[in-house]
Every structure is written in C-alpha cells, then in structure tokens.
Amino acid sequence: MAFRNYILVCGGTACESSKANAIYEALVSECKAQGVADEVQIVKTGCFGFCEQGPIVKILPEDSFYVQVKPEDAKELVAEHIVKGREVKRLLYAKEGSRKHAKVEDIEFYQKQFRIVLRNCGFIDPENINEYIAREGYVALEKVLFEMTADDVISELRTAGLRGRGGAGFPTWMKWNFTKQAESDQKYIVVNADEGDPGAYMDRSTLEGDPHSVLEAMAIAGKTVGANQGYIYIRAEYPLAIKRLEIAMAQAREYGLLGKDILGSGFDFDIEIRLGAGAFVCGEETALLASIEGKRGMPVPRPPFPAVKGLWGKPTVINNVETWANIPMIIIKGGDWFSRIGTPDSHGTKVFALTGKIRNSGLVEVPMGTTLREIIYDIGGGIANDREFKAVQTGGPSGGVITKEFLDTPIDFGSLTKLGSMMGSGGMIVMDEDDCIVDVTKFYLNFTVDESCGKCSPCRIGGRSLANLLDKITKGKAELADLDQMVEIGEAMKKASLCALGQTAPNPILSTLHHFRDEYLAHVVDKRCPAGKCKSLISYHILPDKCIGCTACARKCPVAAISGERREVHVIDQAACIKCGVCYETCKFGAIEVR
Amino acid sequence: MAKMTLEELRKLRDSKKSEIQKRDIAGKDTQIIIGMGTCGIAAGAKVVLDAFLQELDAHELEHVSVTQTGCMGLCYVEPTVEVLSPGMPPVIYGKVDAAVAKAIIEDHVMRGKMVSDHVFDRPSADIIKDGGK
Numbered sequence: 070m071a072f073r074n075y076i077l078v079c080g081g082t083a084c085e086s087s088k089a090n091a092i093y094e095a096l097v098s099e100c101k102a103q104g105v106a107d108e109v110q111i112v113k114t115g116c117f118g119f120c121e122q123g124p125i126v127k128i129l130p131e132d133s134f135y136v137q138v139k140p141e142d143a144k145e146l147v148a149e150h151i152v153k154g155r156e157v158k159r160l161l162y163a164k165e166g167s168r169k170h171a172k173v174e175d176i177e178f179y180q181k182q183f184r185i186v187l188r189n190c191g192f193i194d195p196e197n198i199n200e201y202i203a204r205e206g207y208v209a210l211e212k213v214l215f216e217m218t219a220d221d222v223i224s225e226l227r228t229a230g231l232r233g234r235g236g237a238g239f240p241t242w243m244k245w246n247f248t249k250q251a252e253s254d255q256k257y258i259v260v261n262a263d264e265g266d267p268g269a270y271m272d273r274s275t276l277e278g279d280p281h282s283v284l285e286a287m288a289i290a291g292k293t294v295g296a297n298q299g300y301i302y303i304r305a306e307y308p309l310a311i312k313r314l315e316i317a318m319a320q321a322r323e324y325g326l327l328g329k330d331i332l333g334s335g336f337d338f339d340i341e342i343r344l345g346a347g348a349f350v351c352g353e354e355t356a357l358l359a360s361i362e363g364k365r366g367m368p369v370p371r372p373p374f375p376a377v378k379g380l381w382g383k384p385t386v387i388n389n390v391e392t393w394a395n396i397p398m399i400i401i402k403g404g405d406w407f408s409r410i411g412t413p414d415s416h417g418t419k420v421f422a423l424t425g426k427i428r429n430s431g432l433v434e435v436p437m438g439t440t441l442r443e444i445i446y447d448i449g450g451g452i453a454n455d456r457e458f459k460a461v462q463t464g465g466p467s468g469g470v471i472t473k474e475f476l477d478t479p480i481d482f483g484s485l486t487k488l489g490s491m492m493g494s495g496g497m498i499v500m501d502e503d504d505c506i507v508d509v510t511k512f513y514l515n516f517t518v519d520e521s522c523g524k525c526s527p528c529r530i531g532g533r534s535l536a537n538l539l540d541k542i543t544k545g546k547a548e549l550a551d552l553d554q555m556v557e558i559g560e561a562m563k564k565a566s567l568c569a570l571g572q573t574a575p576n577p578i579l580s581t582l583h584h585f586r587d588e589y590l591a592h593v594v595d596k597r598c599p600a601g602k603c604k605s606l607i608s609y610h611i612l613p614d615k616c617i618g619c620t621a622c623a624r625k626c627p628v629a630a631i632s633g634e635r636r637e638v639h640v641i642d643q644a645a646c647i648k649c650g651v652c653y654e655t656c657k658f659g660a661i662e663v664r
Numbered sequence: 665m666a667k668m669t670l671e672e673l674r675k676l677r678d679s680k681k682s683e684i685q686k687r688d689i690a691g692k693d694t695q696i697i698i699g700m701g702t703c704g705i706a707a708g709a710k711v712v713l714d715a716f717l718q719e720l721d722a723h724e725l726e727h728v729s730v731t732q733t734g735c736m737g738l739c740y741v742e743p744t745v746e747v748l749s750p751g752m753p754p755v756i757y758g759k760v761d762a763a764v765a766k767a768i769i770e771d772h773v774m775r776g777k778m779v780s781d782h783v784f785d786r787p788s789a790d791i792i793k794d795g796g797k
Contacts, residue, residue: 071751071776077783114783115741115758127785129753182788191699191736191746192790202673203680204792211670270703277701278734309702325667332670398791432737433787448787 073108074151079125080113088140089113089124095143096126103147116429116450122162135160181447183410184434185418186234186271186394190278195313198320201281207326209400213289214334217400219249222293228404230416231396235261235352235389236467236493237569238415238482244386247376249294251384256296258287259380259387261357262303262310265349266465267516269496271420272390274432276303276310279394280317284340286396288327290386291338299340300380302357304347314342349466349520353568354387356522367522368568389494391420411437415481419492425461425499426453438479441471445499456501460584464493466513466520467573469580470506489580491573505602506585507592510577511539517574528571531562535578542589543603545596552582552589601663604648608664613638615660622652622661692729694773699744701735707742708761715762716745719769728773737787744784747772758784 078093093113100106117125122136126146133156135146142160149155184190193200201207213222226242233239248256260283264272276283287299303311318340321327329337343361350356351366358380360366379385395417399407408416415437421444424430428450435444441461445451452458460470469490471478478484485492500509518532538555541547559575566572582589591597598606611622611631616638623631623639630646633639641652653661668676696716700709716730738744741758747768748754755778757768764782771777 112778113780117785184788188791190734194731195734199680202677203684274735429740431739
C-alpha cells in the first residue's frame with residue numbers, strides 16, 4: 070500500500086519563490102511520462118532550512134538530499150533515481166564544504182545541527198524511564214559506579230574540555246575537582262535550572278524532553294565528588310518541567326537508580342526539587358544557593374566559591390542544566406570524542422534559542438564554531454518577511470549585539486566576548502531593519518533594573534540612571550553629553566557591582582553604542598528614530614498629492630484626529646494624534662508618511 | 665518493579681532496545697508521537713492528541729499507538745507529530761491541527777500516502793544510533 074519512493078519538494082516560502090512549484094509540476098509530469106506515477110508520491114513540504122541552497126528536493130527512503138534543483142532536472146531525477154535507483158551525484162549536497170569546524174566522523178549528514186544535549190528530546194517519552202534506558206540511559210552511571218574511579222571521571226571531563234553552559238564558561242572538571250578535594254562530612258550537587266534570560270528556553274525544553282539525562286548526571290557527580298544529596302533549583306513558572314522531573318525521580322527511585330544502595334553498589338544518592346519564585350538574580354549561583362537555604366536571593370562576593378563553601382557552607386557542585394545534560398554522553402563516548410567537536414577553545418555543542426525576526430524560530434544545537442550566518446540563514450531560514458538583517462542579540466540582558474559584518478565569525482566563548490557580546494545561556498534574538506536599536510536596548514536595561522536585587526549601589530543606582538538616560542534619548546530630549554555619561558556610568562557599574570548581574574547590565578548599552586552610534590546620534594542630534602519605533606520622535610502626515618479623500622483613515626482613527634471632507638485631502642491634527650499607526654496601515658494609496 | 669541490580673538493568677535495556685528497533689510495542693506496529701513540550705501544548709498539541717484518539721476510534725484502528733515526547737526544537741511549526749508506519753520512512757509533520765490529524769490517519773496510516781505541505785525534517789541525525797529510529 071505504501072509507495073516505493075517519496076519525493077519531498079521543499080515548499081517553504083524561500084524555496085517557493087525559487088521555483089519549487091515548477092519543480093513539483095515537472096516531477097509530477099515526469100513520473101507520469103516515465104510510468105512510475107503509481108509507485109511514487111510527490112509531497113510538498115514545509116521549510117527544510119538551507120534556503121540559500123534551495124530549492125531542495127529530498128527522496129525517501131534513501132534520504133538523498135538534492136540542492137539547487139531546477140525544473141529541468143526533474144527528468145534526470147526520475148529516470149536515474151526513481152527508475153534506475155542511482156543517486157544523481159551532481160545535485161547532491163556536498164558533504165564537506167563548511168564542515169571544517171566539526172571533524173567528527175559522526176557528522177556526515179547534511180544537517181548543520183549536532184545534538185548531544187537534545188539527543189533524546191523529540192525521540193523519547195519523557196514520562197517513561199524505559200525509553201530513556203533503551204537509548205543508553207544510565208549506562209554512564211553504571212560505568213561510574215562499577216568501572217571508573219573518581220579521578221577517571223574528572224580526567225575524562227578534563228579531556229573533554231566541557232565548560233559551563235550557563236554563560237560564564239568555567240571548566241566543569243575544575244569545579245568538580247575542587248569539591249572532590251574539599252574535606253567535608255557533607256557535600257551537595259545542585260542543578261541551576263533558574264533560566265531567566267528573555268528568549269531563552271533550552272533548559273526548560275531539556276528538562277521537559279529528557280529529565281533523566283540530568284538526574285543521571287547528578288548521580289554521576291555525587292559519586293565522583295562524594296555527595297549524597299542533590300537539589301534541582303527550578304523556577305515555579307515551569308510547571309510541566311517540574312511535573313516531568315517529579316515523575317522521572319519517582320521512576321528512578323522505583324528502579325533503584327536513585328535512593329539507597331544504587332544498583333547494589335553501596336552508593337546512596339537522592340534529589341529534591343526547590344522551586345524559585347522567578348527572580349533573575351537567583352540564576353547567579355551564590356544567590357541561588359541562598360534561596361535554597363530559605364534566605365533572600367542575594368549574591369555574596371566570591372571567593373569562597375561554592376565548590377569549596379557552598380550550600381549551608383558545604384562544598385557544592387553547581388552546574389547549569391545544559392552542562393549536566395552533556396555529562397552522560399561524555400562518560401559513554403569519552404572525553405576525546407567530545408573534545409573533537411567544536412573549536413580549540415570551546416569544545417562540544419551549544420544550544421541556542423533562536424527567536425525574533427527569523428523565519429524558523431526554534432531550538433538549535435550546533436557544534437561550537439558554527440557561524441552566525443549558518444545558524445540564521447541555513448537553519449533559521451533567514452529573516453522573516455524578506456526584511457533586511459540588522460543585528461542579533463546574544464547573551465540576554467548581559468550580552469550585546471552582533472552586526473552584519475560579523476555574521477561569519479565562528480561562535481565560541483572567546484569569539485563572542487571579543488565582539489563585545491557573550492555566549493550567555495544561549496538566547497539569540499534576531500532583529501531586522503524595523504527594530505530600533507535604542508528601543509531594544511531600553512527593553513534589556515529595564516529588565517535588569519527590575520531584576521536588580523538592590524543590595525549594591527552601582528547596580529541599583531547606576532542601572533536606574535542608565536534607564537533614565539535611555540528614556541531621555543527615545544523621547545528626543547537627550548544631548549550629546551548624555552552618551553558619554555552612559556559610557557561612564559556603564560564602566561563604573563562593570564567595575565564596582567557585586568555580582569554578574571550589575572557587572573554585565575551595561576553591556577547592551579556599551580555594545581549598541583559601539584556598533585550603532587549613528588542610530589543613537591539620529592535620536593540625540595536629529596531627534597529622529599530611523600526605524601520609526603520611538604513614538605515621541607515620529608509623526609504621521611498625509612501627502613496632499615496622494616490623498617484621494619476616501620475617508621478610510623478618518624473612520625479608523627481611534628481618537629478622531631483626522632479631519633477632511635469626502636473626496637478632499639485629509640489632515641492629521643498632530644496635537645490629538647497618539648501615533649498608533651492605524652491610518653498608515655489602513656491607507657491603500659500610500660498617502661500617509663512617517664516622519 | 666522493585667529495585668534493580670546491575671544485571672537486571674542491563675537486561676531491561678536490551679529488551680527495550682529491541683522493542684524500539686522492531687517498532688512493535690505490545691502488538692502495535694504504527695506509532696504516532698506527539699511533541700508535548702510547553703511550546704507544543706501552547707500551540708494546540710492537546711487538541712491534536714484528542715483528534716488522533718477520536719480518529720483512531722472512528723476507524724477502529726487497533727494497531728496504532730499514540731505517545732508523547734518533548735520538544736524537538738521546531739518551534740515555528742508546532743504542534744509537531746512524528747509518524748512511524750511500517751513500510752514508510754519516519755515522517756515529521758508540523759503545523760498539525762485536528763484536520764491534519766484526520767488526514768494523517770486516513771492518508772498516511774491507512775493508505776501509505778504522506779500529507780502534503782505539512783512534512784518537515786528532523787533537525788539532526790541521531791547520535792544514539794542503537795535507538796533504532
């Protein structure tokens with residue numbers, strides 16, 4: 070009943086514009102002409118990514134991936150691939166090409182993504198421990214309990230070169246080693262699942278899709294450093310992730326993979342969940358630990374680091390969800406395997422949450438060293454609505470923007486810092502020409518001002534002053550000296566704030582001032598918002614030579630600011646106008662202009 | 665199940681692996697796997713789940729299992745559904761609603777015919793090949 074072959078023709082908007090329809094028609098008529106119409110189904114699909122290589126045709130079950138296909142190729146594809154069963158080599162996607170950064174034999178497929186952290190997300194039922202076990206689940210724990218010494222585990226992590234995925238990029242093996250070496254009657258393992266960057270949701274998805282990978286990794290760390298108790302600190306606004314963690318923990322206990330005497334090894338380990346109230350600063354490790362202890366979530370200066378003196382003053386390993394999810398695969402496949410993925414400075418992969426003005430928003434996991442262009446254009450399908458790329462914001466409220474000229478920079482911890490941004494937790498918000506850079510910066514700054522705990526004055530007062538200055542700029546009331554003052558305040562905050570929240574809060578301003586000074590100047594000197602976003606700086610006007618007096622705008626205007634007789638030129642009363650833009654969207658004759 | 669020993673865990677893993685490889689779990693040879701992360705549910709995955717169950721009932725199909733999984737990252741086309749059907753390649757459908765669910769049952773599952781305009785690509789290969797999918 071099924072067909073022998075399925076020909077998938079990419080029908081995403083980008084391919085659609087590059088003749089996907091014509092290819093589809095050509096394939097249909099070729100299959101008829103060559104007498105295989107009954108054996109083959111030709112299917113139009115959604116976007117496959119790789120839009121720059123489009124139009125794309127994929128033939129199943131062979132999984133042949135043909136790129137830059139033209140309608141005139143249909144005859145050959147059908148005659149060769151379908152009838153004779155031979156791939157048309159000249160149209161196949163070249164497997165080498167941009168693959169230099171990831172010299173792992175496993176990466177032979179055409180996808181740009183390589184999934185270690187998300188290996189089970191979308192494959193297994195997260196509420197069924199058997200499915201995790203069937204996919205090499207708890208194999209790593211077996212190895213650590215019965216075959217490896219603590220030093221073996223640490224040295225494997227050291228070879229792997231895994232660095233913390235929460236943003237700071239501190240080598241994981243060092244953290245574990247400090248805790249292992251610390252003398253104490255009690256040690257703790259903590260998962261930082263307090264994901265707070267706007268637009269970042271990889272930790273939530275990992276916990277929802279593969280909770281056991283984190284539980285297994287915690288037990289591995291417990292055995293390695295000598296801890297019997299773990300805590301998962303997760304924000305209460307992730308109810309599904311919490312529910313799945315609870316189910317996973319109950320199942321693991323039932324199987325004896327958590328609790329007393331795990332698998333008869335004599336090792337005890339258990340985990341409790343602690344819910345956070347959603348304060349951004351609690352993602353900072355010392356504030357997070359304070360919050361677990363029932364105290365107000367405020368950072369304390371380091372050192373001492375939690376690895377030596379953490380939860381209740383005891384040595385504590387604290388890592389981010391994504392870091393934890395890497396651990397079992399490193400134990401199974403070896404540190405050497407992991408170290409061959411990525412760049413010399415940053416090994417492995419990184420999960421990014423790709424959002425904003427992008428066609429294919431979603432979670433992507435790519436080897437370190439992948440370029441922004443590959444992420445945005447090949448995987449993300451480019452900018453939505455065919456607008457022009459302006460910048461991408463990485464690192465959340467602690468990061469900065471990366472502009473067009475740096476699209477080909479291979480991404481790793483070092484390269485992003487060099488560009489004045491940072492890796493952060495992996496939020497990636499794409500902006501197009503319609504986004505006002507000052508407006509976006511104001512959003513991030515207001516976020517950190519709201520989330521500042523208020524303990525130290527550089528962050529509390531500095532952040533507020535910066536927000537006020539940005540507000541002045543977007544209202545057209547700023548002077549040139551204000552730009553210099555912003556830099557001065559920002560630099561002071563970086564030096565004097567107590568924790569990373571305050572130290573990095575000025576980054577969005579400093580980064581955008583550097584890359585988009587022209588746009589700031591337009592606001593400050595010309596009192597103009599080039600993107601047309603800052604309401605105080607724009608006004609709507611009716612062009613007399615284009616207005617035909619249809620009255621459509623006047624009828625839609627919510628504040629009756631437009632007047633004029635039928636078939637006569639209309640006028641906007643600037644004093645009454647609230648700049649909502651409805652008239653601009655309503656006019657079919659292009660008679661309304663934004664100035 | 666009571667607490668396991670190392671041997672029991674290994675045995676369990678082997679038996680579950682072969683179940684996944686044969687794609688035949690408890691007499692059901694066709695699997696419909698619905699992405700039920702927060703993003704999927706927000707986009708309507710629960711409605712889709714109900715629609716599948718209703719269609720399976722309506723056609724009295726006993727050989728099809730409906731299960732859930734986490735988010736595979738294709739947030740722009742949620743809800744997503746993977747269909748594993750004998751004799752056909754695994755297919756991921758995106759932007760699935762009740763009508764598409766009906767088409768998936770009637771065309772894909774019952775006639776071996778894919779549903780146009782809703783086929784998407786798995787974002788990456790599987791690094792755990794023994795998984796069998």
